[in-house]
Amino acid sequence: MAAAKSSSLSRQEIWRLFALVGACVGILLNTFQGDGAPLVASLAFSGIAFAVTFSMIRWLVPVFLKAGLKGRDMAKPRRPEIPETMGAVCAIVYLLALIFFIPFAFYKDIVAATSGGGNRDVVIEVEHVETGRMLHRFPHGKLASYLSGLLSLQCIVILGIGDDLLDIRWRHKVIIPAFGAIPMLIVYFVDFGVTQVVVPVPLQPYLGSTIDLGWLYYAYMAAVAIFCPNSINMLAGINGVEVAQSLVIAVLLIANDVLYLAPITPYPHPATDSHLFSLYFLLPFVGVSAALLCHNWYPSKVFVGDTYCYFAGMVFAVVGILGHFSKTLLLLFIPQIFNFLYSTPQLFNLIPCPRHRLPKFNSVTGLLDASVTEWTVPPSPLVATALNLLHTLRLVRVTKNEQGQIVESTNLTILNLWLVWAGPMKENQLAWSMVAVQTFCGLAGLFVRHRLALLVFQEDNLAFGSSVY
Amino acid sequence: MAAAKSSSLSRQEIWRLFALVGACVGILLNTFQGDGAPLVASLAFSGIAFAVTFSMIRWLVPVFLKAGLKGRDMAKPRRPEIPETMGAVCAIVYLLALIFFIPFAFYKDIVAATSGGGNRDVVIEVEHVETGRMLHRFPHGKLASYLSGLLSLQCIVILGIGDDLLDIRWRHKVIIPAFGAIPMLIVYFVDFGVTQVVVPVPLQPYLGSTIDLGWLYYAYMAAVAIFCPNSINMLAGINGVEVAQSLVIAVLLIANDVLYLAPITPYPHPATDSHLFSLYFLLPFVGVSAALLCHNWYPSKVFVGDTYCYFAGMVFAVVGILGHFSKTLLLLFIPQIFNFLYSTPQLFNLIPCPRHRLPKFNSVTGLLDASVTEWTVPPSPLVATALNLLHTLRLVRVTKNEQGQIVESTNLTILNLWLVWAGPMKENQLAWSMVAVQTFCGLAGLFVRHRLALLVFQEDNLAFGSSVY
Numbered sequence: 001m002a003a004a005k006s007s008s009l010s011r012q013e014i015w016r017l018f019a020l021v022g023a024c025v026g027i028l029l030n031t032f033q034g035d036g037a038p039l040v041a042s043l044a045f046s047g048i049a050f051a052v053t054f055s056m057i058r059w060l061v062p063v064f065l066k067a068g069l070k071g072r073d074m075a076k077p078r079r080p081e082i083p084e085t086m087g088a089v090c091a092i093v094y095l096l097a098l099i100f101f102i103p104f105a106f107y108k109d110i111v112a113a114t115s116g117g118g119n120r121d122v123v124i125e126v127e128h129v130e131t132g133r134m135l136h137r138f139p140h141g142k143l144a145s146y147l148s149g150l151l152s153l154q155c156i157v158i159l160g161i162g163d164d165l166l167d168i169r170w171r172h173k174v175i176i177p178a179f180g181a182i183p184m185l186i187v188y189f190v191d192f193g194v195t196q197v198v199v200p201v202p203l204q205p206y207l208g209s210t211i212d213l214g215w216l217y218y219a220y221m222a223a224v225a226i227f228c229p230n231s232i233n234m235l236a237g238i239n240g241v242e243v244a245q246s247l248v249i250a251v252l253l254i255a256n257d258v259l260y261l262a263p264i265t266p267y268p269h270p271a272t273d274s275h276l277f278s279l280y281f282l283l284p285f286v287g288v289s290a291a292l293l294c295h296n297w298y299p300s301k302v303f304v305g306d307t308y309c310y311f312a313g314m315v316f317a318v319v320g321i322l323g324h325f326s327k328t329l330l331l332l333f334i335p336q337i338f339n340f341l342y343s344t345p346q347l348f349n350l351i352p353c354p355r356h357r358l359p360k361f362n363s364v365t366g367l368l369d370a371s372v373t374e375w376t377v378p379p380s381p382l383v384a385t386a387l388n389l390l391h392t393l394r395l396v397r398v399t400k401n402e403q404g405q406i407v408e409s410t411n412l413t414i415l416n417l418w419l420v421w422a423g424p425m426k427e428n429q430l431a432w433s434m435v436a437v438q439t440f441c442g443l444a445g446l447f448v449r450h451r452l453a454l455l456v457f458q459e460d461n462l463a464f465g466s467s468v469y
Numbered sequence: 470m471a472a473a474k475s476s477s478l479s480r481q482e483i484w485r486l487f488a489l490v491g492a493c494v495g496i497l498l499n500t501f502q503g504d505g506a507p508l509v510a511s512l513a514f515s516g517i518a519f520a521v522t523f524s525m526i527r528w529l530v531p532v533f534l535k536a537g538l539k540g541r542d543m544a545k546p547r548r549p550e551i552p553e554t555m556g557a558v559c560a561i562v563y564l565l566a567l568i569f570f571i572p573f574a575f576y577k578d579i580v581a582a583t584s585g586g587g588n589r590d591v592v593i594e595v596e597h598v599e600t601g602r603m604l605h606r607f608p609h610g611k612l613a614s615y616l617s618g619l620l621s622l623q624c625i626v627i628l629g630i631g632d633d634l635l636d637i638r639w640r641h642k643v644i645i646p647a648f649g650a651i652p653m654l655i656v657y658f659v660d661f662g663v664t665q666v667v668v669p670v671p672l673q674p675y676l677g678s679t680i681d682l683g684w685l686y687y688a689y690m691a692a693v694a695i696f697c698p699n700s701i702n703m704l705a706g707i708n709g710v711e712v713a714q715s716l717v718i719a720v721l722l723i724a725n726d727v728l729y730l731a732p733i734t735p736y737p738h739p740a741t742d743s744h745l746f747s748l749y750f751l752l753p754f755v756g757v758s759a760a761l762l763c764h765n766w767y768p769s770k771v772f773v774g775d776t777y778c779y780f781a782g783m784v785f786a787v788v789g790i791l792g793h794f795s796k797t798l799l800l801l802f803i804p805q806i807f808n809f810l811y812s813t814p815q816l817f818n819l820i821p822c823p824r825h826r827l828p829k830f831n832s833v834t835g836l837l838d839a840s841v842t843e844w845t846v847p848p849s850p851l852v853a854t855a856l857n858l859l860h861t862l863r864l865v866r867v868t869k870n871e872q873g874q875i876v877e878s879t880n881l882t883i884l885n886l887w888l889v890w891a892g893p894m895k896e897n898q899l900a901w902s903m904v905a906v907q908t909f910c911g912l913a914g915l916f917v918r919h920r921l922a923l924l925v926f927q928e929d930n931l932a933f934g935s936s937v938y
Contacts, residue, residue, distance in 0.1 A: 155564070
């Protein structure tokens with residue numbers, strides 16, 4: 001977070017990044033010995049991804065500005081022009097890191113496929129060369145899942161860049177993640193095809209222990225994949241908040257994954273693979289997002305663009321769906337779910353929805369305050385009653401004229417709500433507040449997941465041990 | 470190719486596209502009966518991809534113009550501004566078509582994975598849900614290859630869009646396809662790992678019947694993946710020529726594939742799968758490219774952008790590498806290889822290289838003529854001798870001043886060379902000439918492949934039959 005506005009790295013930054021990359025490369029080279037330790041390699045890749053993203057973003061600032069990929073920061077006194085869509089850089093580095101990681105994650109399979117080198121004969125080699133049918137004896141477990149996750153992420157990045165470049169209405173934007181989810185769902189269909197879910201204990205007398213949801217399960221997965229990216233995109237608008245909330249979610253998911261890999265969990269555990277898979281996707285994500293946050297935190301030097309929000313949300317959707325813990329995932333999205341539900345009256349136009357609903361910058365005080373919708377036509381009696389009720393509950397702030405008619409009401413986003421509760425504050429204070437809310441809700445969600453789930457499911461799968469999970 | 474400049478489809482176009490889509494959807498629904506016939510499904514997907522691409526491009530013209538994605542057509546009297554980067558639309562439709570095609574190509578595996586539905590019991594289902602380890606019994610053959618091809622194509626599309634948006638120097642551009650090739654090569658390494666090639670007969674006494682190239686084989690594959698996209702990008706510059714050459718190559722590759730699937734080839738043949746795989750990638754490519762050509766042929770309504778050239782070249786690299794016929798592929802790139810070799814003196818700055826080398830438009834005659842490099846400093850004696858020799862061979866046209874010093878020489882591209890040979894001509898005539906050259910060279914290449922290869926290899930693999938291929 002150097003104060004310098006230049007597009008080159010300072011000497012200190014260069015040394016630090018060099019040290020980081022050097023250490024990570026050392027770790028990577030070390031993993032070639034022994035049995036591989038892909039998790040260690042993943043950590044090393046995350047460090048390298050951090051360094052590359054950090055440097056690339058700095059270097060690309062003038063390039064993006066020149067190409068017209070820029071926007072004004074409206075919450076600063078001088079409204080500086082800064083580069084947009086930097087999330088794309090972050091996403092591309094991430095994708096390359098995950099691609100280079102493939103031989104580390106699937107190393108054992110290579111060895112299996114090329115071992116027995118002594119007894120190779122021409123016929124087998126020719127079969128190799130021509131059709132690869134030798135593979136049928138050496139499948140790669142989760143490789144297809146992994147690749148389908150990457151495909152979905154690439155799809156969302158392409159569509160996100162398109163969204164950032166072209167002027168798309170939000171009603172159309174909402175379905176963009178659906179296209180991104182397609183590769184993952186189709187490969188799931190071909191490669192896995194299981195649509196059975198465990199039934200909560202209170203319902204088991206009526207439905208049996210598992211139930212086949214069929215296409216409904218695909219609809220559910222699609223809904224998760226549409227919800228995660230859009231909900232992160234909705235909780236945006238102030239410096240750093242998109243990246244910070246994503247980082248908190250990612251770190252909490254990692255903590256949850258570690259629970260399954262730590263010695264407290266009996267091994268082998270049926271969910272070990274799923275959570276390793278999740279870590280391989282999340283660790284580099286933390287790397288690139290942390291690098292982006294260095295540039296995007298208040299006062300922002302770069303904007304992240306919708307590309308980042310879609311990308312981040314899709315990373316979570318991919319690990320939740322392919323790791324089979326989408327319910328746990330949704331428990332970490334409580335602030336986003338609240339923000340969505342709270343926004344619905346404006347999304348469905350029961351209350352007028354302006355183009356932007358971000359908090360308003362007061363150039364006199366230098367503080368942010370809740371932005372408002374102006375009621376040019378007074379609301380209908382029903383809406384007015386509802387708004388008055390919400391006002392009494394301090395869930396919205398309305399302003400009335402002398403006749404007692406509502407002329408203004410605050411926009412329905414969690415950022416504005418926080419400002420209604422806590423009063424005007426500086427932009428970074430608001431961002432920190434959101435980090436705190438996200439962390440608190442996420443920890444509460446994980447607690448519910450691991451302690452209270454026993455009330456509705458037969459057992460917490462962390463304490464796996466009996467015959468029926 | 471409607472004359473209307475509007476961004477909506479004419480009534481006639483709507484009916485035709487509707488009829489096409491209707492027929493294709495009918496065919497698709499039909500493939501659900503019987504054993505699937507993925508090749509028929511692929512044809513139907515190609516038809517739908519044509520219709521979608523055709524309509525999307527038309528609709529997106531004003532959106533792209535508004536977003537500033539536009540360029541001037543310098544070879545027209547009025548230099549109209551038309552939208553750029555339309556290849557991205559074409560590529561995205563293509564990728565979605567290939568993704569939706571997955572369940573058709575890998576249908577049998579699904580059936581295998583979900584059959585035996587009668588004897589499902591709870592334990593197996595739970596294993597399914599948690600770890601998917603059932604998959605080890607139901608691998609998917611080429612699924613990982615297919616997905617890695619898609620990943621490479623998506624990579625190149627993302628990087629191509631970046632290239633079109635940002636101002637990148639050609640020396641940096643050249644390596645972009647290398648990044649695109651990474652996913653394919655890495656998955657090849659993990660999933661297949663065979664680096665042995667058949668040795669030509671004259672060398673077999675020295676090297677044996679096959680030779681393991683090791684990492685050199687990866688270098689070779691990377692070189693193919695770098696060459697194909699860049700060489701198509703180099704043979705660009707006039708309306709329609711990028712798309713037309715790609716279409717010719719694709720159609721010839723399809724003809725070659727069909728040779729292996731037609732009744733004249735004994736079945737089962739070891740290369741059948743590879744050529745089916747190739748068809749699955751090429752048929753939709755023909756669909757989207759044909760739709761793009763309708764808008765991009767002289768006089769162009771849209772430009773395709775570097776995105777298209779990279780994308781098209783990478784499609785060929787993917788089918789050539791993953792289908793194991795990269796040598797055949799290169800025989801179809803004879804004009805591009807010639808163009809590259811012919812350009813080398815300018816690429817390596819032996820002869821000055823201006824920013825653009827496209828043929829020059831003469832606004833008086835309305836014809837294109839070869840563009841020239843101006844020699845502000847006379848060339849060195851060696852270069853002058855070489856240029857004079859090439860001039861005598863009619864491989865370049867030089868202009869001299871009264872002192873006999875070279876002041877101008879034509880730029881070294883195949884387009885300019887053709888204009889040196891045939892004289893100035895209209896833009897569409899030049900594009901047709903290139904189509905003719907590409908077709909003629911490609912047919913000659915395929916003839917060499919299937920008739921003359923017997924001189925250096927033991928047999929043409931089309932006539933597969935003996936024990937050692």
